[in-house]
Amino acid sequence: MRSITDPHELQQQCLSWRRDGLSIGLVPTMGYLHEGHMALMRHARQRCDRLVVSLFVNPTQFGPGEDLDKYPQDHEGDRAKTDSCGTDLLFMPAPGGMYAPDHATWIDVPELGRHLCGASRPGHFRGVCTVVTKLFMLAQPHLAVFGRKDWQQLAIIRRMVRDLDIPVEIIGHEIVREADGLAMSSRNAYLTPDERAAAPAIRRGLVKLADMVRAGERDVEGAKHFLRQEYARELPMGEVDYVELVHPDDITPVSAVTGPVLAAVAVRVGKARLIDNILIEV
Ligand code: PAF
Numbered sequence: 001m002r003s004i005t006d007p008h009e010l011q012q013q014c015l016s017w018r019r020d021g022l023s024i025g026l027v028p029t030m031g032y033l034h035e036g037h038m039a040l041m042r043h044a045r046q047r048c049d050r051l052v053v054s055l056f057v058n059p060t061q062f063g064p065g066e067d068l069d070k071y072p073q074d075h076e077g078d079r080a081k082t083d084s085c086g087t088d089l090l091f092m093p094a095p096g097g098m099y100a101p102d103h104a105t106w107i108d109v110p111e112l113g114r115h116l117c118g119a120s121r122p123g124h125f126r127g128v129c130t131v132v133t134k135l136f137m138l139a140q141p142h143l144a145v146f147g148r149k150d151w152q153q154l155a156i157i158r159r160m161v162r163d164l165d166i167p168v169e170i171i172g173h174e175i176v177r178e179a180d181g182l183a184m185s186s187r188n189a190y191l192t193p194d195e196r197a198a199a200p201a202i203r204r205g206l207v208k209l210a211d212m213v214r215a216g217e218r219d220v221e222g223a224k225h226f227l228r229q230e231y232a233r234e235l236p237m238g239e240v241d242y243v244e245l246v247h248p249d250d251i252t253p254v255s256a257v258t259g260p261v262l263a264a265v266a267v268r269v270g271k272a273r274l275i276d277n278i279l280i281e282v
Contacts (some may be wrong), residue, residue, distance in 0.1 A: 001083040003090040007098065010091045011138045014052065018140055022049040026141035026168075028132060031055040032072040033081045036176035036184035040145040041085035043173055052139045053082045054091040056098060061127030067271075072189045091139070098134060107133045109156045109163070112251045116152045116264050117275065120241050125156050132157055136168055143169040147176070149183050151262060151277045152251050175276070177203070183276045190272040194237075199269055201234035206278040209263050213280045218257050220245050231267060241266035241273065248279060257282055 004010060014024055025048030027040045033055075045051050055078055062068035075092070082090050107129040112118070118125050136144070146154045154172045161170055176184045181203035182196075191199060209227050217223055227243045245254050248262040257280075264277040 001079075001087050001090055003079065003092060005091075005093050005097060007091075007093060007134075007138050010052070010089070011140070013089060014050075014138070014140045017050050023142045024048055024050050024052060024139060026052045026054065026135065026139045026144040028054045028056075028135050028144065028146070030057045030071065030186065031078050032074055032186035032189065033078045034176075034184045034186065034188075036147055036149070038081055038085050039176045040147060040173050041082065041087060043171065044143065044145045045086040047143055047171075048141075050088045051086060052089045052091060052141065053085075053087045054093075054135055054139070055082075056091075056093050056131070057095070058098070058127055058131040059095070060099070060130060061124050063121055063123060066121070067187075067190075072186055098131060106130050107160060107164075109160050112152070112156045112159055115246060115251055115253060116242060116244055117266060118152065118251075120266060125153065128153055129156060129160050133160070133164075133166070136166055141168050143171055145171045145173055148172045149175045149185065149275065149277070151248070151264060155249060155251055181207075183274070185272075185274060187272045187274065190270060192270055195270045195272070198235050198237065199274060201231065202238075202265060202267055202274055202276050205230040205234065206263055206265065206276060210278045210280045213257055213261070213263075213282060220253075220255055220257065223263075227263075227265070231265075235267065235269065237269060239268040241268060 025044035027044050029037050057071045106126050108126040113125040158170050180200040182200045205227050224243045231238055243265050245261045245263050254261055260281045262277055262279050266275045
């Protein structure tokens, strides 16, 4: 596996692969890799001739007071994990290496960013869309794989790619979970042992809510109230940021369940803000 830091070197290498008729897969990450990221890499690996993994803690998607400066890092571990998944090129730009000092161009999909994490983290998806577009311009991938834990991010990237005619196939990969159901996340590293022991309640509550809706519950406010109560009881140290039922494609809250809905939550547990979701097909 080759490891590079220079964006233009990445672009030259990928253009050369394209000229040779090779297909390119991209897995964008912010590092501190876990089994969830590795599943995305393995999935991409099977679908392309050359696999590029980017590792960049993108400053423009962090708001003031968020964990940009504390974001966990393990470059050596990340190198070994990307290599073990058959990565051809690991792109690790320097912290300031993706943006010119006078960078002035932004990509945003505000319609899909009004709710859930977009409401709690103003500017977050503008930063995500901008860096992902830059990565697409550099790596010129035929396909890119993102996890469904960040469902809203995935929906926004799909819409951006469609609206801007970016020639890349976006693949959403199922959520990878710990044995007790907690969705894997680099931010799980912030949890104390007690918080970690309680955190699987996030998933358990979502599963109960999904069962209720599948069994015929149609009262959205009632379902959300049930989940908040469930978290108050099962995860008393958690602070709910949002509990929402939204349309899975346009991420607008639903007032009645008439088709597939996404139940999505964000809960602060100690220093970690944990998100999870479940798609409910009725
Ligand atoms: O999901 C992430 O890790 C980040 O938002 C991404 C897609 C790598 C962009 O920085």
